Each structure stands twice: as structure tokens, then as C-alpha cells.
Amino acid sequence: MEPVFELPIALPGRDSRRLLRSLHAQLRDAILDGRLKPGLRLPSTRRLASACGVSRNTAVAAYDLLLSEGYVVARRGAGVFVAGALARGPKKSRTAPAVAANGRRLAPFWRVPPAAFVVSPPPKPRLDFRLGVPDLALFPFAIWRRLTARSLRTLARSSAAYADPRGQPLLREGIAGHVSFARAVACAAEDIVVTSGAQQAFDLLARILVSPGRTVVAVENPGYAPLQNAFAAAGAKLVPVRVDAEGLVVERLPSEARVVCVTPSHQFPLGCAMSARRRAALLEFAHAHGAVVVEDDYDSEFRFGGRPLDALKTLDRGGCVFYVGTFSKSLFPAIRIGYIVAPAWARAALTAAKRYSDWHTGVIEQDTLAAFIAEGHLARHVRRMRTVYAARREKLLGLLAQNFGGWLEPIPSLAGLHLSAFAAPSVDAAALAGAARRHDVGVVLLRVFQSGGAGRQGFTFGYGAIDEAGIVQACAKLRRVWPR
Numbered sequence: 414m415e416p417v418f419e420l421p422i423a424l425p426g427r428d429s430r431r432l433l434r435s436l437h438a439q440l441r442d443a444i445l446d447g448r449l450k451p452g453l454r455l456p457s458t459r460r461l462a463s464a465c466g467v468s469r470n471t472a473v474a475a476y477d478l479l480l481s482e483g484y485v486v487a488r489r490g491a492g493v494f495v496a497g498a499l500a501r502g503p504k505k506s507r508t509a510p511a512v513a514a515n516g517r518r519l520a521p522f523w524r525v526p527p528a529a530f531v532v533s534p535p536p537k538p539r540l541d542f543r544l545g546v547p548d549l550a551l552f553p554f555a556i557w558r559r560l561t562a563r564s565l566r567t568l569a570r571s572s573a574a575y576a577d578p579r580g581q582p583l584l585r586e587g588i589a590g591h592v593s594f595a596r597a598v599a600c601a602a603e604d605i606v607v608t609s610g611a612q613q614a615f616d617l618l619a620r621i622l623v624s625p626g627r628t629v630v631a632v633e634n635p636g637y638a639p640l641q642n643a644f645a646a647a648g649a650k651l652v653p654v655r656v657d658a659e660g661l662v663v664e665r666l667p668s669e670a671r672v673v674c675v676t677p678s679h680q681f682p683l684g685c686a687m688s689a690r691r692r693a694a695l696l697e698f699a700h701a702h703g704a705v706v707v708e709d710d711y712d713s714e715f716r717f718g719g720r721p722l723d724a725l726k727t728l729d730r731g732g733c734v735f736y737v738g739t740f741s742k743s744l745f746p747a748i749r750i751g752y753i754v755a756p757a758w759a760r761a762a763l764t765a766a767k768r769y770s771d772w773h774t775g776v777i778e779q780d781t782l783a784a785f786i787a788e789g790h791l792a793r794h795v796r797r798m799r800t801v802y803a804a805r806r807e808k809l810l811g812l813l814a815q816n817f818g819g820w821l822e823p824i825p826s827l828a829g830l831h832l833s834a835f836a837a838p839s840v841d842a843a844a845l846a847g848a849a850r851r852h853d854v855g856v857v858l859l860r861v862f863q864s865g866g867a868g869r870q871g872f873t874f875g876y877g878a879i880d881e882a883g884i885v886q887a888c889a890k891l892r893r894v895w896p897r
Contacts, residue, residue, distance in 0.1 A: 420439075420440075420443055420448060420449070422436065422439050422440075422464075422465055423435075423439075424436060424465060424466070424467065431525065432467055432471055433471050433474050433475060433478075433864075433865060434525060434527055435525045436465060436467065436471060436472070436475045437474075437475045437478045437479065438525050438526070439525075440475060440479060440484075441479060441482070441484055444479075444484050444485070444495055444496075445484075449495050450495060451495050451496065451497040452494055452495060452497060453494065453495045454491075454492050454493070454494050455476070455485065455492065455493045455494065455495065457492065458472040458473045458476060459472075461475075461476075468865075470865055471865060473860075474860060474861075474863070474865065476493055476843065477843050477858050477860045477861055478861050480493070480843050480846060480847055480858070481846060481857055481858050481861050483496060483536075483850065484496055485847075486847045486850075486851070487841075487843050487844040487847040487848075488844075489841065489844050489848075522645060522646050522648075523646075527638070527642045527645075537855065538849075538850055538853045538854055538855035539853045540853055540854045540855070540879060540883050540886055540887035540890065541854075541855035541875075541878065541879060542831075542854075542855055542856050542857070542872075542873070542874040542875045542876070542879060542887065543855055543857070543875050543878055544682070544830075544831050544857060544873055544875040545741070545742070545746070545830070545831075545875065545877075546746065546830075546875065546877050546878040547741075547742050547743070547744075547745060547746075547798065547830065547877045547878070548798070548801065548877055548878060548880070549745055549878075551797070551798065551801065552744065552745055552794070553790065553794060556785070556790055557781065557785065560781045560784045560785055560788075561777065561781045563781075563784065564776075564777045564780035564781045564784070565777060567780065568776065568777060568780070573776075575772055575773065576772075576773045576776050576779075577773060578606075578764050578765075578767040578768040578772060578773050579605065579606050579607065579764050579767070580605060580606065580607025580752070580773070580774065580779060581607070581776060581779040581780055581783060582602060583780070583783040583784075583787070584607060584779045584780070584782055584783040584786075585602040585603075585605040585607060585752075586602045586783075587782070587783045587786035587787055588602075588605050588607070588738075588752050588786070589601050589602050589604065589605055590786070591786055591791065592736070592738065592754065594792075595713070595714060596710065596713060596721075596724045596726075596727070597723060597724065597727050598724050598726045598727050598736060598754060599727070600726075600736075600754045603760070604754050604755060604757075604760070605752050605753070605754060605755075606752065606753045606755060606760070606763050606764060606767055607750065607751075607752050607773075607774050607779060608750075608751045608752060608753060608767065608774065609749045609750070609751070609771060609774045609775075610739060610741065610749045610750065610751045611709065611711060611737055611738070611739040611741070611751040612639055612643065612751075613751065613770065613771075614737045614739075614751045614752070614753050615639070615640045615643035615644070615707070615709075615737070616643045616646075616647075616770070617753070617763060617766045617767055617770060618643075618707055618735055618737075618753070618763075619643045619644045619646070619647035619649065620647060620766045620770075621759065621762045621763055621766050622671075622672050622705060623644060623647040623648055623649045623672070624648070625647065625648025625649075626648050626650070627650075628648075628649050628650065628671050628672065629649070629650045629652055629667060629669045629670045629671055629672075630644045630649040630650065630651055630652070630670065630671070630672040630673075630674065631652050631653075631654050631666050631667065631670040631672070631673045631674070632644070632651055632652070632653055632654065632674050633653070633654060633656050633661055633674065633675060633676065633680065633681075634653030634654055634655055634656060634863060634864045634868075635656065635682055635683065635859060635862035635863040635864075635868060636653070636656075636674075636676075636681065636682075636862060636864075637676065637681045637682075637709070637862070638862065640674055640707075640709065641674075644672070644674070649672070652667050652670060653864040653865075654666055656680055656683060656685070657685075658685055658824075658825070659685070659687065659688040659690070659691050660675070660677060660680055660685060660686065660687030660688060660691050661673075661675050661677075661680075661687060661691065661695065662691075663691055663694040663695050663698055664694075666695075666698055668702060670702065670704055671702070671703065671704045671705070672704060672705055672706075672707060673695065673698070673699065673704055673705070673706050673707070674706075674707045674709065675687065675695070675706065675707070675708060675709070675725070676709045676710075676711065677692060677708060677710075677722075677724070677725055678710050678712075678713040678721070678722070678724070678828060679711070679712055679713065679826065679828040679829035681709075681711070681862070682831070682833055682857075682859060682862045682873050683824050683826075683833050683859075684824050684825075684826030684828075684829060684831065684832050684833050685824060685825060685826060686722060686826075686827065686828070687722070688722075689722055689723075692722065692723070692725055692728060693728070695725065696725065696728060696729060696730075696731070696733070696734075699731070699733045699734075700731045700733065704733065705733045705734070705735060706725055706729075706733055706734045706735070707735050707737060708724065708725045708726055708734055708735065708736050708737065709737045710724060710736060710737065710738050711737075711738070711739055711741075711742065712742040712743075712828065712829045712830055713828060714742070714743050714795050714799070715742070715743075715795075715798070715799050715802055715828055715829060715830060716799070716827060716828045717799070717802075717803045717806060717827050717828065718827045719827045721828075724736065726754060732756035732757065732758060733756070734756070735753055735754070735755055735756070735759070736753065736754035737751065737752070737753055738751060738752050738754075739751035739752075740782065742830055742877070743791065743794070743795050743798075744782075744785075744791070744794070748778060748782070749774070749775075749778070750774060750778060750779065750782055802830060802876060802877065804881060805876040805879070805880065805881055805884060806832065806876055808881050808884050808885070809832065809874055809876055809884050809888075810823060810832070812884065812885065812888040813834060813874075813888070816888055816891070816892045816895075817834075817891075817892070817895065819837065820836060820837045820839075820840050820895070821834040821835070821836055821837070821840075821871070821872070822834055822835045822836075822837075822871075824871075830875055830876065830877035831873055831874060831875040831876065831877070832873075832874055832876075833859060833871060833872065833873045833874070834871050834872055834874070835859075835869050835870070835871040836869075836870045836871045836872065840870070840896075842858055842859075842860070842870040842871060842872060843858060843860075843870075845891075845894065845895065846858050846872070848894040849890070849891055849894055851894075852890045852891075852893070852894055853890070854887045854890050854891055856872045856873070856874065856891075857872065857873045857875075858870070858871075858872060858873075859871040859872060859873060
């Protein structure tokens with residue numbers, strides 16, 4: 414007998430872009446507060462879709478997200494069950510109705526906050542192909558400590574007052590030189606605005622480019638949810654646009670789009686590079702429609718072959734491209750320093766938005782990074798890590814071909830800290846991800862990055878935070894749980 418749970422679920426209209434986010438959040442909250450008990454068998458995706466009045470793809474995507482976050486487990490032939498070992502919050506008090514009523518004072522977007530972008534849900538597996546994390550064990554922290562101490566001594570001799578919202582002058586000069594050398598983007602210090610990571614860069618751009626309820630923003634599908642959420646929170650109308658082997662399908666862009674967000678060098682999460690033909694077509698679209706392009710070049714430092722294609726910012730002749738970079742992958746995520754290379758016409762607005770947001774990024778971190786770049790440590794570290802990551806990538810590709818050749822199709826990619834692979838139609842990717850986690854191996858489903866849960870199923874494999882020995886062990890464990 415198929416189980417049915419008595420759980421009130423209130424969803425927006427069928428045409429809302431928040432259907433998936435709302436369904437996922439309400440199921441997750443019910444698990445965390447104990448309304449859905451550990452071990453409970455959940456309804457089938459078809460039954461859930463029917464009960465909630467949503468498409469089956471939306472129900473599948475909601476379960477996939479819960480599975481990737483560790484809230485549920487899938488048992489082949491048996492169904493989907495609430496996971497047993499979870500940190501659960503306290504039961505709701507009698508004031509819950511009042512809290513819910515007060516929640517209506519929140520802006521609509523924040524009444525059901527977007528699910529956090531979880532690259533490795535707790536507890537973290539020992540062998541984890543998590544995304545977006547470099548190998549911190551190989552970072553020269555001794556040099557960083559020495560430069561930080563110097564920055565502190567310098568600060569002690571100064572007024573330690575509020576600083577320039579655009580960023581420290583020496584750091585902006587260093588970033589301009591780094592971007593010019595590494596990506597052939599011709600820029601000067603005055604073109605740079607330093608941000609607290611790439612996420613703040615997206616937030617600031619959304620503030621100055623979006624008119625709430627009016628501005629149409631085209632985003633990649635599949636794509637990077639934190640970027641999309643920054644624009645959605647600002648009131649943009651998001652339009653997902655399909656990605657293929659050449660990157661964003663420019664022909665599918667809606668004519669009313671006034672902002673286009675892309676990851677052209679290493680598409681997230683597929684890993685493909687936007688072709689030269691598509692890059693030219695995108696810039697032509699922007700110029701013809703009065704649109705701007707947000708170019709997220711998040712891990713372009715790590716390239717393992719082939720001639721790098723020019724950045725969109727390099728090709729731009731009409732001042733329509735905002736180039737966003739970060740040091741989270743080349744150094745470490747906790748540094749929280751990113752930057753925007755902005756067209757001249759937008760610098761004043763961007764600087765004001767930064768001032769109103771947090772005034773400026775931490776001065777000590779900026780000065781330390783400026784010295785790290787000026788003394789050549791960044792370039793040396795990137796060269797070293799490029800060799801390390803290239804070896805890991807080759808090992809992973811070899812093991813995937815050797816052990817999963819009939820089931821997984823790696824997507825061609827020559828850059829970045831992860832690669833993705835499409836799964837054959839016969840593969841139950843969600844069930845395998847759950848089985849892998851039970852064997853202490855973490856992989857992320859491609860579907861969690863897809864709007865509406867549609868698209869081909871598969872996996873992403875990050876190799877930044879797992880060494881070659883770990884890759885070998887993880888692939889061996891994956892092979893043992895793989896269907897024969």
C-alpha cells in the first residue's frame with residue numbers, strides 16, 4: 414500500500430518560477446521539524462505531483478534536491494525514505510501561527526527563502542567530489558601569514574579609517590595586471606571594483622541593473638543558482654535559456670532580455686566552453702537589444718589544454734560586458750574577495766551600490782592579497798596547482814572510462830576544478846548518488862542545477878578537494894554500488 418502523509422503544502426500558481434523552490438523547502442522543513450519521521454516512505458513522484466498539482470518533473474527535481482542534501486535516501490525497487498541521521502530542530506511552539514502571520518510582512522521573495530547552494534550536504538563524506546573547493550593543504554599559508562602580519566603593522570601606523578568602496582588602490586592595480594596577463598582583458602585600476610566574493614558582485618550588479626518586476630534576465634539552464642537567486646531577489650524576471658555543447662544557445666534568448674548571465678570559459682555545471690561563434694552572436698544580441706552581459710569567469714586560471722578563447726570582455730567594443738572574477742578557487746574560499754571589471758558608464762553606480770551595501774571589503778585581506786600578487790606568489794601558486802589539478806583530472810577521466818564507459822559520458826572540458834558526465838537513460842542517477850553517500854562517497858546530481866528538474870541526468874565530479882589516491886578509492890566504491 415503506497416503511503417500518504419497528511420502534510421499541508423501551499424504552492425504558488427502553476428506558472429510561478431518558484432514552484433520547485435517552494436515544494437522543496439516545505440518538504441525539507443517538514444523533515445527537519447519532525448513532521449516527516451525518519452524512515453517514513455514518501456509518496457511516489459507521480460502521486461506527489463498529482464496531490465500537489467505540479468508536473469512530475471517538478472516532483473522528481475524536489476526529491477533529487479532532498480537526496481543530494483542528505484534529507485532522504487532512495488532504495489532501489491522500494492522507493493524514497495526520510496533519512497535517519499539528521500540534526501533536527503525543536504518542535505514548533507504555540508506561537509507558530511503568529512510567526513507565520515508576521516512572515517507576510519516579508520517581501521514575497523523571502524517568504525520562502527531559496528534553498529542554500531549545498532555542494533556537499535552535511536555530514537560530509539570522507540571521499541567527496543564536492544564542487545567549488547580548491548586543495549587548501551597545498552596553499553602557502555606561511556607566506557600568507559607573513560604578508561598578513563605586514564598588513565597589520567602597516568594598518569597600525571595609519572588612521573585605520575573607512576577605505577575606498579572601490580577597493581585598495583594597490584589591489585586594484587594588481588587585479589588589473591593579473592586579469593590582463595591571465596585573460597587578455599585590457600583594463601586599468603579605475604575599471605575595477607573589489608567585492609566581498611563573486612556573490613556580492615552578482616548582488617551589486619542586480620541592484621544597479623534590475624528594475625523590480627520589469628527587467629528580464631536570461632540565465633543559463635542548467636546554471637549557477639546563487640547567481641540566479643541574486644537577480645531574482647532584486648525583482649528580476651528570470652528566463653532560463655538552454656545550454657548545449659557550444660554554450661548558451663543565443664538563438665533562444667528572448668528579445669526582451671536586458672541582462673544575460675553566462676559562464677563562457679567553463680560553463681557551470683556542464684563544463685563546456687562557449688564557442689567563438691556563440692560569443693560573437695551574444696555580443697551582437699546585446700548591442701542590438703540594448704542589453705548587458707554578466708560574464709562570470711570563475712575558474713578560468715586552471716586550463717589544461719587547447720588555446721583559450723577570448724573573454725567576452727576582451728571582444729566587447731560597445732561597453733556592454735561586466736566581467737566578474739574571484740580568488741576563491743585560485744586561493745581559498747574564506748578570503749571572500751572578488752571583483753568586477755565594469756564599463757565606464759556604470760562605475761559610479763556600482764561604487765555607490767558597494768558603499769551602501771558594506772562600504773568596503775576588509776582592508777587587511779585586500780592589502781595582503783595585493784602583496785601576494787605583487788611578489789609573484791599568486792602566479793607561482795596557480796602554476797603549481799594547474800599541474801596538480803591536471804593530473805587529478807586525467808586520473809578521474811581514465812577511471813570513468815575504465816569503470817563506467819557504458820554508463821557515463823564525460824562532457825568535453827579543458828578547464829576548471831570539476832568535470833561533469835551524462836548518465837545513460839538506464840541509470841538511476843538519484844539512487845546511485847544515495848548509495849554512494851552511504852558508502853562515504855559524495856557526488857552531486859546534474860539535475861539540481863536544472864530549472865524545473867528537466868534535462869539529462871548525470872553527475873558532477875569536483876577534483877579540487879580530493880587527491881589522486883582519494884579519486885581511486887572513490888571510483889572503486891562507486892563501482893561496487895553500480896548495477897552490474
